[in-house]
Every structure is written in C-alpha cells, then in structure tokens.
Amino acid sequence: MSPTKQILEEMEALRAIRRDLHAHPELGFEEHRTASLIAEELSRLEIPHHVGIGRTGVVGVIEGRSNSLGRSVGLRADMDALPLQELTGLAHQSRCSGRMHACGHDGHVTMLLAAARYLQQTREFDGTVYLIFQPGEEGCGGGRAMVEDGLFERFPADRVYALHNWPGLPLGAVSIPSGPAMAATDRIRIRIRGHGGHGGVAPHRTVDPVLVAGHLIVAAHSIVSRNIDPLEAAAISLCAIQGGDLERGFAVIPEEVVIVGTARSLRPEVRDLIERRLHAVVQSIAESFGATATLEYERVFPATINSTEEARFANSVAAELFGADKIIAHPRPSLGGEDFAYMLQQRPGAYIHLGSGSDVGLHNPHFDFNDELIPIGGALLARLAERALPSS
Template sequence: MDAFFAQHHDQLTQLRKEFHKNPELGFEEFKTSQKVKEILTELDLPFVDNIGTTGIVATVNGKQPDNGRRIGLRADMDALPLHEKSPHAHRSTNEGCMHACGHDGHTTILIAVAEYLAQHRDFSGTIYLIFQPAEEGRGGGDAMVKEGLFTRFPMDEVYGLHNWPYIPAGKIAVLDGPAMAAGDRLSITVKGLGGHGGATPHLTVDPIRISAQLVTALHSIVSREVSAMDQAVLSLCAIQSGELEAFNVIPDTAQVNGTVRTFIPEVQDLMEAAIKRTCAGIAQSFGAEITVDYERIIPATVNDPACAQFVRDTIIDEFGKQALDLKTKPTLGGEDFSYMLNQVPGAYIFLGSGRHEHDHPLHSPHFDFNDAVIPIGAKLLASTAIRAVNRQD
C-alpha cells in the first residue's frame, strides 16, 4: 500500500492543486463533482450522483465472499467564500472563493483510496466512497442523509478525516466521544424608538445602548450559568445599527449576531434558554422589543468509542505507535459529518498536516493543504475500511 500511494503521489498532488485552482461553494461543486465522476468512470467504479445536489457515492465490492459488511468513507468537496492571498501558482482562479479548509486535499485523498481499492479488492463486503457537498455551514451532510444516503447504501460504520495543521504532519488523533462541537447561529433584533441624539435622547428607546447591555449580559452566561466541568462558547460577532454619518441620530433598530458552541444537548438547551431569558429581561427593563432567532445548524460530532479505538489500533498497526497523537482535545469548531455519525456509528479523524509552529490555520486566506500528507491520509482511510469490512464481530 505504501508503494502504491508513493508511486501516485505526484499525480495526486497535481490533482489536488487542480481542485485548489477551481474552488466551488457548497451545493455548487459542479465542476468538482464532474471531475470526481470522470475519475470514477475511468476506474470502472459504479456510482450514484446528485445526492444532496452534487454529492456522489461510489461502490467498491470486494472479491472475497460477501460477508454482509458495509463500510463508508467520506470526504467533503466545497470551498469557502474567501479571497485567497497566497502567492503560489495554483491559487484560486475563482475570485472570492478558495479552499481555505483543505477540502481539496480531502477529496484527493478519497480519490486516492478509490484508485487503490479499484486495483486491490482482496476483501469481503462493500466499501462506499462518499463525496459530500456543502460542509461549510450549508448542510450538505444533512442533505445527503435526508435524501437516503443510509437507506440506499446501508452502512455498518462510517469514517471521515480532516487535515489538522495544529498537529505535526505524520501524527494522527482520534478522540472518544465528542470531537467537534454543535454550531448554533444566534440572531438578535432589538427594536426601540429612534430620535435626535442631541436634543431629545430622553424620548428615545436607544437600541445601541440596549445592544451594549446585551453584549455584557450574554457574555456572562457561560461563566456563571454553565458548569466549569462542561464546555461552551458564546461569541457575539457582529453589531449593526444606525449610520456612521448620522452622528446625532439614534436609530430605531439594532442587529446583534453571533454563535454558540456546545458538546452536549443539555448544555445546548441551557444556553438557548438563558439567552432568550436574558434578552426578554433586558427588553422589559428598557421598554424595547427584542426577538431572538436561535438556529441549531450543526449537531456535535460524536465518535463511537469502539470505532475510535478501532482506528487507533489501525494507526498503531499501520504507522507505528509514535504516529498516534494523544494530546489533541475536542475542538469547538463545527463539522456536519455529525449528521452521518448521528445515523451510523463511526469516527472522525484528525490527520496531522502541520509543517511548523507558524503554519497558517484553517480558514486563513493564506492556507494551503499540505500535499505531503496525501499518502498518509489515503493509507489511513483505505486500511481502516479494509480492516473494518473484513472484521468479524
């Protein structure tokens, strides 16, 4: 397996750079999915497309007697609405859109797995290759599940990975239980009564003043209402109100938006209730109207402990004990692979891709996937799938 991926590394690197030059946003990955389908066709692997708009599922049947086992591997394909600032030759040609999270690399890794499995089918059962659209907040995982991913392609387990520049390349982390947080969107509308900021401020219900109180009050919820043994984040990330040129005009309304991150449903429920209660109290005390739109966008990504241990065992057997990273903690970032893990047991893997301590982070306009980890990620997924599909419980 090592020799196969080493032999194809240059070709896969060029493919990854091609994906990087041609990024597409969620549910718009038409060229990306077309390229994937062309490669699957060349490999003579059957696939079903248009699952969740641009999603694809390819099927690889083993040549050994079918044992009824079905294992899924997933990669995401979409990019982010960012203006790339990297100087390299393969920078984005789609202005305002770039692969700042490494999904170009994830897609390439799963294609590498497809190429290997197409030639090496000495296993029982079936391996499904899931090319998912719209991971970046647009609900592609949810769309695929709702369009019958697991009813059309029943799976015993499903695995996915994400490049992780915060871990050195060559290291791999797999956590038990929560790996990534639920991501909720918070939108608060403050309706007051505008007027003259100099002559008659006492006749107004100032939404800017009220918004300032909201910032202070809401940011204290985590420190005083969530147990120190639990984890939660509340960040108010945008406030819009009034016109900068209208220096003496108190506006009628203000908008305060942010995000909430939690790992367990009980804390998520607590956060939503506390936010709504706090907003209602401030509205009453200031004589304003405050509406809260609390949207639960992405559930927490929770690994099945048995599947996580299975991957750790695979890492040790295939790469050596030194490759296993035991220091990485759950992250409060969100990941809609969670929709798949809510339906089928599996695990989400952090593939170390860090080059040095000052490497660009995910979602940076300077980020570029580390092509050196393509063979590592491909071997990891291929080995995990083959071992899982051959396993007899």
Template structure:
C-alpha cells in the same frame, strides 16, 4: 508497506487533482464542477457504481471487494467534503483560487483528493471482502450537506454499517493522527437578534431608545450565561460576531442587528444556553423598552465518536505511522462538523491527520499540505482492508 509505496507512486496524480480543485473553489451545494470531476474519476477508476445528485450535488462511488462479505460487517462508508469558503485567498500559490472571494481555506480539496486516491487504489486491488462506499459531500461549511445526503437515502440505499471521516489539522505534525472517543466537536447553533428602539437626534438621547446601547448591554449579558449559568467544568461558547446599527454620526439608530454562534459539547448544556438566551433577551427588552427578537437556529449536533470505531481507527493509523504518532484522547474542540449527522446514523469515528506548521483553518493564507496525502490516503485504504479483511 505496500500500501504506502503504492500511494507514494500515486502522490503526483493526487496532488495534481488537489491543486486543480483548489484553483476552482465552489461553495455549499454549488459544487457542480468539483462533483463532475469526482464522478468522472470514479468512473475512470472502474467503480462498480457511481451515483450523482445525492443530497443535491453529492457523489457516491461503490467498490466491491474481490471476496463476499464476512460476518456482520459488510459495508463501510468513507466520507470527504468538497465545498470551499467565501474567503479571498492570500497565498500567492501558482494554483491559487481563480474565483474572487472563494477559496479552499479548510482543506476540503485535500480531503476530496485523498479519498479519490484511495478509491483508485481500492478499485485496482479489491483486496477486501464486502463493499466500500466512497462519499463526496457538498455543503459541510454551514449547509448541513451530510444531513441532506442522509435524508436522500445515503445510509439505507447503500446499506452502510459503519462510517468514517477525516480532517486535516494545522499544527499537528506531518505523519501524525489524533482522535478521541465521545464528544469530540461542538454543536453549532446560529443566533440572529433584531433590536428596534426609538431613533432620534444624538443630542437628545432622552427622547430616544438607543439600540446601540441596548445592543452593547445585550452582548454583555449574554456572556454572563457562560460565566454564571454554566458549570465551570462544562464547555460553552457564545460569540456575537456581527453588530450593525446606524449610518450617521449624529443620529441614534432606530434598529440594530446582531448575529453570532453558540457552541456546546452536551445536549443538556445546549438546551440550557438556548433557554437562558431567551430569558436574557426578554429581560433586556423589559429593562430598556426596546423590542428584541431572537431567532435561535440549531444547526449541527455534537460530533460523538463511537468507542469501538475509535479503537479501529487508531489501530489502523498506527499501522501507517506507528503507535507513537497516533494521539488518542486529545481534548475536544469547539469547532463544528456536520459529519456528526452521519455518526448519529451509524457507528463510526472522525480522525485528524497532521497538516504540519501551516496557517490555521479558515485563514486567507491557509493551504492543505500535499505531504499529508500519503498518510491520509494510506489510512483510508488500510481502514477498508482491515475492517473488511478478505
């Protein structure tokens, strides 16, 4: 296939870009170096327009096809994320992170590099009708950068009709893609719980309100929401991931703090979990005499793929790797992804590309597999040329 052959020719360059980005990870909206590298390359490729600072540090490239748009489909958006994670890298790679406590542990370096490779090819060939918009987003890892770019005019300013995203998937073999219609990734909510009891001497617990005991009771009762308030055929996760209390072995602490996350796949289940959490917190407070404050913050919504665009994405992927290597209808996952905001704004689909037998995402030993570049970059190119056929 000509596309795959040309991407193979570009592979060394794309891998070099990826490794450079990997060595210089940046967090959330503070992706100034990465955004500058992206913008400079898009200009060098000959994009018709390069916009920086959208959604704080996002970058957008505009590439017009060599023919006028046909029919209703005029503009397609392709999105990659740029930010890294606050994790200390443990890979020992020659291009390991040069910044202590930060690393590309989710493959956003690979996502950015693959979309840059597609932008270079599309700007060279322009073998499509209409306009391709390449979107480089900050703050996917907990900052809702997608929502901020939309609020900053991304969709309307560029007239995007459909929007597509891609993520690498450890454990999915190289040369394979996976996708599903409907709810595909969970909503993500953050919970912060402050407990105030009555501190005292460890030898006189009857004169205190023990916040450690209150906290442990609360954790157990919160888990009963999933096991006893949610239909077993539905999906929900409540995970308390931090518990801070006390600083001495013989003092009952006055205060405790818990933080965690809630994941659901349906809006009504999300509403129910939030309601029951407030009820459980109030009940434990009455039972123990402690004051408990729950701060429930909704972050990203459920990522819902659109049926028609899933069909398009699966067909394009099959043209790259063969129908037998495109897994359609895979189970949803309880991880979150703020591309969900873009799919609420426009029809589209989010697809996974195989990263092979690698360490899992968000792990200190994770590394994006450069052998996946040819598949991901070719998918982006074929998606544009198919959807905006000249």
C-alpha cells in the same frame, strides 16, 4: 502491500488533482465541476458510481475480492469551498473571485481518491467500500441532505469514517476522541428595537438600541462563565453588530440594531441551557431599557459524536500504520461544527483529526492544504476499509 508506498508512487497525479480542485473552488451545492472531476476519475478507475446524491454528492462503490459476510464501510470526504477571497499568491490559487478552499476540502477529496485508487487496484478485503463525496459541509447541511436522500438505504454502510486536516497538530499526528469530536453548532440572531433620535440634542427622549446592545453583549458573554459548569465545553460569540449609519449618522441614534453570532456545545443539556439563558437575557435586558428584542436561535448542526468502539478501532489502525507515537494520547474535541454528525446519527463511526503541520489556520485567506498529507490521509482511509473488512 503498504497503501502509503503505493499512493506515494502516484503523488504527481494526485497533487495535480488537488491543485486543480484548489484553483476551481465551488460553494455548497454548487460543486458541479468538482463532482464531474470525481466522477471522471472514478470512471477512469472503473469504479461504479452514482451522482446527484444529496443534490451534488457522489458515491463510488468498490467490491472486495469476496463478500462472504455482507459487510460494508463508508469513507466520506467533503467537497465544498468557502466564500473567501484567497490571498496566498500561489500558482494554483483560486481563479474564482470570492471563493477559495480555505478548509482543505480539496485535499480531503484527493485523499479519498487516493484511497480509491489503492483499494480498486488491490481489493484485498471482504465486503463493500462506499466512497462518499459530500457536498455543502460549510453551513449548508450537505450531510443531512445525503442522509435524507436515502444515502444509507441505497449504500448501507455498517460504519462510516471521515477525516479532516488539522493545523496546529504535527504532520501525520492522529487525534480521535471517543464521544464528542466536534460541537453542536447554533446560529444566533438578535434584533433590538428602540426609538431613535438626536444623539446630542435629545438622547433622553430615545430608547437607544446601541446602548441596549452593549449591555446585552456583555451579559450574553457571561452565560458560559456563570451559568455553565466550568468543566463543560461551551462557547458563545456575538461576532457582528449592525445599526445606524457609520458614514453620516454620528449624531443619529438608530431605531434598530441587529447582532449575530454563534453558540457551541458538546452535550445536549448544555445546548438547551445556552438557548434558554439567551432568551432570558435578551428579553430582560431589552425590557430594562424600555426596548423590545427578539432572539432567533437556529440549531444548525448537532454535535459530532464518535462511537467508542469505532474510535478505538480507528486509533488502532492509525497506530499500526504510522506508529503509536503518532497517536494523540488524550485527544480533545473541537468546538468547530461538522455535519458529518448527521451520518454518525445513522451509523457508528469516527471523525478523525489528522495533523497537517501547518501554522496557518483553517478559514484563513492564506491557507493552503499541505500536499504531504495526501499519502498519509489516503493510506489511513484505505487501511481503515481493509481492517474493517478483513479477508478470511
């Protein structure tokens, strides 16, 4: 039976679920309504499930018609929204001020529920499928929380798969890199201390942290171009700066400036080099102006690394389901961050970019998940489970 065809027959109900989730977004580890909706749907489908995994996560368990070899596979979807004011103007736009599903996690949950419907009805596989609904992907480390809460001890999947809707790729296009799929994500916080004073009368008697910040920003952004092999993938972005009073401090040199940003990399050696060079740049530039500076370098998520065999397997399943022309021949990793990395540190698996055909990018206040992707992603997740656990 074609999972795509069966899921299409239930699109009205699935679309309603997706839009309900979109209208009621919840931030990381606050996904109580979302988790309840998932649990209610799993109960309706008579799928045993467990709640409170990694705080607000949910795991459903579907047994195949047989389990002769004790095999199992995990399928994961993230649940949380972003702290962003929605500007779509859609009928189902967020009803929660300052929160919206701008990354498509409402669609990811719906695609996994679509796969759950199909797998529970057909059960044409030999083994166990674990449906992993993960909280707190957006910078909260929900994947790590589930792993630390005994996810794989309680639900011992042999391998795990996840997918993410991907604007910029044609609808239904499948991109699955072997090796790094998403970047290690690090948080940068630089605090520069100087000596404030009058910007017109006596600037020479100050140690100007704004001036230091300017030189530091330029130098930090040269690390990738001058310290890292140009064939490596890496990024440093200092994204926000705060110092002084913008309304009344036009002639006041402040005592302190704070800069925040992010660093991204695919390989541990590059990550180590970025951190080492940033420490050196921050200290040396601050000292050259007579200021002091500290760098807080927080390693937020590791790189998301697809195992070679599972990436090859997922590509073959997608080609069987959608046709070889839908497979990106030379997939490229992204420098976005993804805490599915923690699950892939524990189990072999693959993270899949699934083209949404959207012109609006992720984390944009005008973003809305493309509902045409529901049967595509749901079918891919379901078929991954069936092919990973073939019936004899």
